[in-house]
Amino acid sequence: MQDRIAVIGGGIVGVSTALHLQRRGQKVVLIDPVEPGDPAQTSFGNAGILAREGVSPVATPAVLFDIPKILTGRGPIYVNWKELPGNLRWIAQLILSGRHKNRAAFSAAMNGLVYDTVEQHLALAKGTSAERYIRQGLFTFLYQDETHRASDALSRKFQKDNGVLFDLASRETLASRDPHLSARYQAGVDFEGHGWITNPSAYVNALFQHFLDIGGSFENAKVAAISENNLVLEDGRNLTASQHVISAGAWSAEILKSLNVKMPLRAERGYHLRFQNPSMKPPHPYLIMDNRFGFTPMDTELRAAGTTDLSSSDAPPKKLAHKNLRRFVHMIYPELKFDDVQEWTGSRPTLSDGLPAIGRLEKAPRIICAFGSQHMGLTMGPKLGAMVADMVDGQHTNVDLTPYSPDRFAR
Numbered sequence: 001m002q003d004r005i006a007v008i009g010g011g012i013v014g015v016s017t018a019l020h021l022q023r024r025g026q027k028v029v030l031i032d033p034v035e036p037g038d039p040a041q042t043s044f045g046n047a048g049i050l051a052r053e054g055v056s057p058v059a060t061p062a063v064l065f066d067i068p069k070i071l072t073g074r075g076p077i078y079v080n081w082k083e084l085p086g087n088l089r090w091i092a093q094l095i096l097s098g099r100h101k102n103r104a105a106f107s108a109a110m111n112g113l114v115y116d117t118v119e120q121h122l123a124l125a126k127g128t129s130a131e132r133y134i135r136q137g138l139f140t141f142l143y144q145d146e147t148h149r150a151s152d153a154l155s156r157k158f159q160k161d162n163g164v165l166f167d168l169a170s171r172e173t174l175a176s177r178d179p180h181l182s183a184r185y186q187a188g189v190d191f192e193g194h195g196w197i198t199n200p201s202a203y204v205n206a207l208f209q210h211f212l213d214i215g216g217s218f219e220n221a222k223v224a225a226i227s228e229n230n231l232v233l234e235d236g237r238n239l240t241a242s243q244h245v246i247s248a249g250a251w252s253a254e255i256l257k258s259l260n261v262k263m264p265l266r267a268e269r270g271y272h273l274r275f276q277n278p279s280m281k282p283p284h285p286y287l288i289m290d291n292r293f294g295f296t297p298m299d300t301e302l303r304a305a306g307t308t309d310l311s312s313s314d315a316p317p318k319k320l321a322h323k324n325l326r327r328f329v330h331m332i333y334p335e336l337k338f339d340d341v342q343e344w345t346g347s348r349p350t351l352s353d354g355l356p357a358i359g360r361l362e363k364a365p366r367i368i369c370a371f372g373s374q375h376m377g378l379t380m381g382p383k384l385g386a387m388v389a390d391m392v393d394g395q396h397t398n399v400d401l402t403p404y405s406p407d408r409f410a411r
Contacts, residue, residue: 004029005392006231006241008223008255009248010036011043012200012378013370015207016124016385017245022216024389029241030211031231032248033222037205042249042377044204045272045346047294047305049139049285050117050195051379053164055107056155057098058354058374076292076328078318080311087310090266093352103158109355109403111162113380118195120382130206133299137284139194140169142185142332144290149187152289156189165192180280180333185288196285198299200378223248225258228366232258245368245388250313250347252357252371259364263357264409265372267313267347271321272305273329274298274344279337291328302338304329309345317345350374351409358387358404368392369406 007018010032018030034040066077079087097106118136125131143149149168159166169188174181197203212218219239225232226246231239246252250267281297288295293306307321322343330336349372351357356372370388373380387397 003027004241005243005245006031006239007245007247008032008226008231009246009252009371010034010208010218011041011247011249012204012381013249013373013384014245014247015204015211016381017247017370017388018216018385019124019207019211020385020389021392022211022214024393026392027215028211029217029219029239030208031219031221031223031239033220035205035218035220036208037201037203039201039344041204042270042346042348043381044201045270045305045344046200046378047272047285047303048197048200048296048298048378049287049294050121050197051139051376052114052117052194053139053159053166053191054114054376054379055110055158055162055164057103057106058350059094060098060103061095063095074324076307076324078307078309078311078321080315083310083312083315087266090264090352091310093264094350094354097353100154103154104161105403106354107158107162110376112399113356113383114376115163117379117383118193120386121195121197124382124385125203125207128206128210130203130210133198133203133206134195135198136195139191139196139285139287140174141189141191141287141289142174143187143189144184145186148289149189166190167192177283180335181282182332182334184331194285196296197378198297223255226255226367227259228364243366243368243392245370247370247384249371249377250349252349252369259361259367261361261363262409263372263406264352266310266350266352268350268374269309269311269313269345269347270305270375271307271309271317271325272303272344273322273325274342275302275304275329275336275338276300276341277339278302279335280333286332288328288332291331293325293328295329295332302336313347317343321345348374348377356380356384356404357406358384359401359406360391362407
């Protein structure tokens, strides 16, 4: 079956890519060690937010002001001190990419991938059981006071420059919508035209099941090595395809090593808590700006997801990160009650300039990269899938691919 397309990685990007390709009449095999929607995947643990506003850098030099919190373990950023020397260059590159002089170009590049996220999800899920998990509405950033909100004015500028619609929200407005909200949060920014997924795991799995229903195939395996027309699976089997798509998230760089392609990709770990049958929920998702995490109402739960842990993906979860996240949640809802709470840790794929790698490799043009979405994988997933399908079909993507070139780090 040399004419089939192999998609490596069954998270939201991989599933979206496979489904787009299958709908266009391609023969597609999706490859992953676990079934899409599994807790081992990063797509399982996100905040569920379709973040159209997300045009700002992952990190900026302002993160240096968080050093006291980092040193004292008060979050939301954690480091593995033993691994820090090996990560210093990558951290420095990520911070420098967020400098003021770079932000206009960065925001424009991000905007090309997120401006129509809700529409992309609706189109991908149409006619499938995944539709029921999509909600549309506001997305509110919460600040402690007006001074705190004003300190984020530069982000507002770049959001406005890229067509993001928003209004300032007073404490009175916030409390009228959510009477349980702590007095700690006195100011907000309401972003229009947003959405969220009420069960990310079930959503990705529903899209996957539809992919199978329309003729797609799934290989429950791990890729050990890759060449232009052949994959070597970890169990020793070979799998041939006319083109390969690498969308394996934080594990993508490891796969590319067999081609001697180096990527400055790190597993930037995130954490979440799922509060089952909570006594209160917000009317729509929040981003809590003092502690930088998403707070999302879902089907039967309330999810708090975020933090940044610069530890390797195989390091044990930091108990302090979950402990602090619980503390942060009670700063929002001091009276919150719930039946149970589940913890999760996963690895976000972040490249050293904060942008994803999208496009064909110059040295191996049958291989298409689609990874490195950092905190925005769910938001970007369907769009990246459509772009990859255009590449496979030989069509223009309608998005300038230059900022996302997978070869940009070798130049």
